Amino acid sequence: MSLRFYDTARAEVRPFEPLEPGRASLYYCGATVQGMPHVGHVRSAIAFDQLTRWLEARGLRVTVVRNVTDIDDKILARSQDSFRPGATDEDPSLKPEEQWWALAFRFEQEFQRAYAALGVRPPTYEPRATGHIPEMHALIQLLIDRGHAYPAPDGSGDVYFDVRSWPAYGSLTRQDIDDMQAAADADPRGKKDPRDFALWKGSKETDPPTASWPSPWGAGRPGWHLECSSMVTRYLGTEFDIHGGGLDLRFPHHENEMAQSQAAGHAFARFWMHNGMVTYGGEKMSKSIGNTVSPQEMIDDAGPRVVRYYLGQAHYRSVLDYRETSLQEAAAAVARIDGFIAKASARVGAPDRGALSSADLPAAFVDAMDDDLNVPQALAVLHTTVRSGNTRLAGGDDDAVRADLAAVVAMTGVLGLDDAGASAMVGDTAAAAALDALVGDRIAERSAARTARDWARADAIRDALAAAGIMLEDTPDGATWSLSEG
Numbered sequence: 001m002s003l004r005f006y007d008t009a010r011a012e013v014r015p016f017e018p019l020e021p022g023r024a025s026l027y028y029c030g031a032t033v034q035g036m037p038h039v040g041h042v043r044s045a046i047a048f049d050q051l052t053r054w055l056e057a058r059g060l061r062v063t064v065v066r067n068v069t070d071i072d073d074k075i076l077a078r079s080q081d082s083f084r085p086g087a088t089d090e091d092p093s094l095k096p097e098e099q100w101w102a103l104a105f106r107f108e109q110e111f112q113r114a115y116a117a118l119g120v121r122p123p124t125y126e127p128r129a130t131g132h133i134p135e136m137h138a139l140i141q142l143l144i145d146r147g148h149a150y151p152a153p154d155g156s157g158d159v160y161f162d163v164r165s166w167p168a169y170g171s172l173t174r175q176d177i178d179d180m181q182a183a184a185d186a187d188p189r190g191k192k193d194p195r196d197f198a199l200w201k202g203s204k205e206t207d208p209p210t211a212s213w214p215s216p217w218g219a220g221r222p223g224w225h226l227e228c229s230s231m232v233t234r235y236l237g238t239e240f241d242i243h244g245g246g247l248d249l250r251f252p253h254h255e256n257e258m259a260q261s262q263a264a265g266h267a268f269a270r271f272w273m274h275n276g277m278v279t280y281g282g283e284k285m286s287k288s289i290g291n292t293v294s295p296q297e298m299i300d301d302a303g304p305r306v307v308r309y310y311l312g313q314a315h316y317r318s319v320l321d322y323r324e325t326s327l328q329e330a331a332a333a334v335a336r337i338d339g340f341i342a343k344a345s346a347r348v349g350a351p352d353r354g355a356l357s358s359a360d361l362p363a364a365f366v367d368a369m370d371d372d373l374n375v376p377q378a379l380a381v382l383h384t385t386v387r388s389g390n391t392r393l394a395g396g397d398d399d400a401v402r403a404d405l406a407a408v409v410a411m412t413g414v415l416g417l418d419d420a421g422a423s424a425m426v427g428d429t430a431a432a433a434a435l436d437a438l439v440g441d442r443i444a445e446r447s448a449a450r451t452a453r454d455w456a457r458a459d460a461i462r463d464a465l466a467a468a469g470i471m472l473e474d475t476p477d478g479a480t481w482s483l484s485e486g
Contacts, residue, residue, distance in 0.1 A: 002370045003058060005242075006317060008250065008272040009172050009258075013372050018241050019270060024060040026052060027232040027269070028244035029253070030126070032069040032224075033107040034078050036093055037114045039278045039285065039311070039322070042295045044246045046308065047275040047316040047373075049120045049416055051244070054369050057358050057414050064123040065235045067228055070104040071130050071221055073185075076211055079103050100211055101130075114295050117304045118311070119420030127231045129222060133213050135230040136222045139264060140199050140215075148263040149199055152190030157202020157218025160186070161256070163195050166263045172272065173251045183252065185223060197256050198223035225256035233266065243269035247276055247317075275316045282321055293322060302327040304421030309334050312415065315376055333383070335469065337412065340386045340393075343481065344405040348398050351406050353413060360410040375415070382411045394473065394480060439470055443479050446472075 003016040018024045028048045031041055045066075055062045069075075079100035081087045088094045095106070115122075140159055143149035148165045152158040163169045163177060170177050177195065182188065186198030202220040203212045212219045222230075232240065238261075245254060254272065261268040277284070280291040298307045310330035314320045345351075358366070362385060368377035389404035412418050442461055449457035462472055465481070472479050 002367075003055075004370060004372055005271055005273060006372050008274050009269075011174070016241075016271065018060060019239060022059070022061060024055045024062045024242070025065075025236045025240040026055075026062060026242045026244065027065045027067075027228075027236055027240060028242075029228060029246070029249055030066040030068050031108075031111050032072050032074060033104045033111060034072065034074040035107055037111045037295055039293065039295055039298070040246055040248075041111065042114055042118055042120070043278050043311045043320060044244075044275050045115055045120045046118060046312045046416070048244050048273075050312055050316070050375065051242075051273070051373055052121070053414050053416060054373060057361070057369075059358075063125075063236065065125045065127070065232060066123040067231050068108055068126060068128045069224065069227060070101070070108065070128045071211060072224060075104050076100050076207065079208075080206075100208060117299060117421065118295070118308045119304070119416045119418070121416075121419065125235045127235065129227040129231070132227070132230050132234060133222065135234050136200075136226050137215055139226065139230050139233070139260070140217075142264050143199065143260060146263065146265070148260070150192070151217045152202070154190045155218070156187070156189060157200065157215070157220045158186055158190060158198060159200035159217050160191055160196040161199055161260050161263075162192060163197070163259070164193055166259050168262065169259045170255065172255045172258050175251070175255075185225075185252075197225060197252065199226045199260070225253055225260065228253075229257050229261045229264075229266075229268075232268075233261070238265075239267035240269060242271045242273055244273045244275070247274045250274055273316075276314070276319045278311075278320045278322060280322050285322075298327060302331050305417060306331045306334050308417060308420035312375060313379060316373055333379075334417070336383065336386055337408065337417070340389050341405065341408060341412075343393055344389055344401050344408075347393060348402045348405065351402075351409050353409060353418070356406060356410045356413065358410075360406045361414065362407055362411075365407075365411055365414075369414070378411070378415070382408065382415075385411070439465065439481050443472070443481065447479065 004013050005016050006013045026048065028044070031037065052062050052064055078094065079098060081091070082094045082096060082098040082103065088096050095103070098106075140149060143161065144151070144159070147162075149159055149161050152160065170180065180195050182194035183197040186201055188194060199222070200215060200217055200220050201223055202218050211221055213221060232243070243254070243257075258268060279285065280293065283289070283291060285292045295307065298310070306327055307330075310326055311320065313330065362381050365378050365381040368374040368381060371377075385404050385407050389401055389408065392400040392404060442465060446458045446461040449461065465472060470481050472481050
């Protein structure tokens with residue numbers, strides 16, 4: 001197998017061999033469910049969905065874990081806002097007097113809807129932080145026993161990771177500890193070093209009673225970084241293949257995860273993979289400057305398949321810049337793909353998607369995906385095959401059309417385009433047949449008009465089809481049609 005992925009920890013592309021032959025294990029950070037999903041969340045999910053699909057296409061059985069952070073400072077703060085008079089008028093996503101756990105569950109469902117609409121398949125396991133408190137206690141105690149963690153001496157209930165006890169701290173992001181800022185995830189009381197981060201947060205008077213669990217160090221709740229280390233170990237063991245997440249999680253979240261896990265004696269992740277951010281016109285998306293766009297706004301504007309294509313078209317490690325024309329360009333690309341699938345299916349019959357395999361994928365596509373998941377190059381192969389298929393359709397080479405159709409459908413399946421908004425797919429067999437029948441009737445009308453030398457009527461039919469995004473091409477065997485390239 002020639003799989004190669006960029007490993008953030010080593011800052012290089014290197015060969016990927018799974019820890020267990022024939023199987024791969026992937027953990028990627030899910031959402032802190034404090035609010036509605038944003039574009040960065042779904043881009044990350046699509047990137048790791050593409051990775052999962054490709055690992056499976058290469059013959060591996062993949063176990064995927066994506067966590068849900070359902071207890072966190074931000075969740076508690078949002079819940080407290082909902083009890084403030086007038087807060088729900090300022091923020092329509094809030095509900096009045098909503099308990100933190102209800103708020104977290106409600107937004108978790110919003111994430112699930114967004115993932116499903118965009119064809120992100122459910123992970124094998126999707127654990128919630130609040131369901132794994134005993135595992136967190138066990139990891140904290142192990143770190144204390146090994147000399148890498150300590151309870152705050154003031155009896156507050158806080159427990160901190162001692163960053164200076166772990167010489168490799170900072171290695172993931174290649175930082176010197178003395179150059180790092182103080183950890184802002186906990187009260188600095190009782191810290192040996194301002195950079196020590198919280199493993200357990202003692203309860204405060206402002207915390208709701210339901211957001212607290214008993215522990216050997218006092219009532220409280222887990223620190224954010226601890227949650228992931230505990231959950232990944234529970235489901236994938238102390239060593240696994242790939243840990244993923246957005247580039248913004250490298251520090252402090254993943255740096256702290258790696259440090260506490262390795263300090264506990266765990267080999268932990270063999271590869272670290274991070275997807276790039278989404279910007280708006282070259283600037284970071286920010287509500288304060290009003291340049292944000294939500295996944296739902298994109299879906300409402302262009303449909304889920306177009307949004308899936310747009311968010312998944314760039315290399316996963318690159319910045320994806322959103323512009324006003326981005327979805328239009330993605331829609332044109334999807335239309336070209338769907339147009340060929342519809343026409344070819346009408347000519348040679350729709351392929352059995354379940355019968356397609358990696359053998360139907362072009363070698364250039366395989367090489368691109370093997371090379372650190374190079375989706376842009378893989379899409380270039382897809383569109384080259386679409387153009388080839390259209391040429392062969394015009395030339396009447398049905399065997400070649402059948403082969404190109406199988407390749408295109410196999411590639412769209414690997415890229416997840418078939419699962420995004422699947423019920424609305426133009427390439428769906430029934431939809432393709434219906435569309436072809438309707439266009440065929442119009443072509444027959446036009447042919448009759450041309451035979452009667454009614455050129456005005458023939459041109460009117462052609463213009464009406466063009467306005468609907470359908471282009472005609474006259475050939476010696478009659479007119480053929482395709483969806484406009486935009």
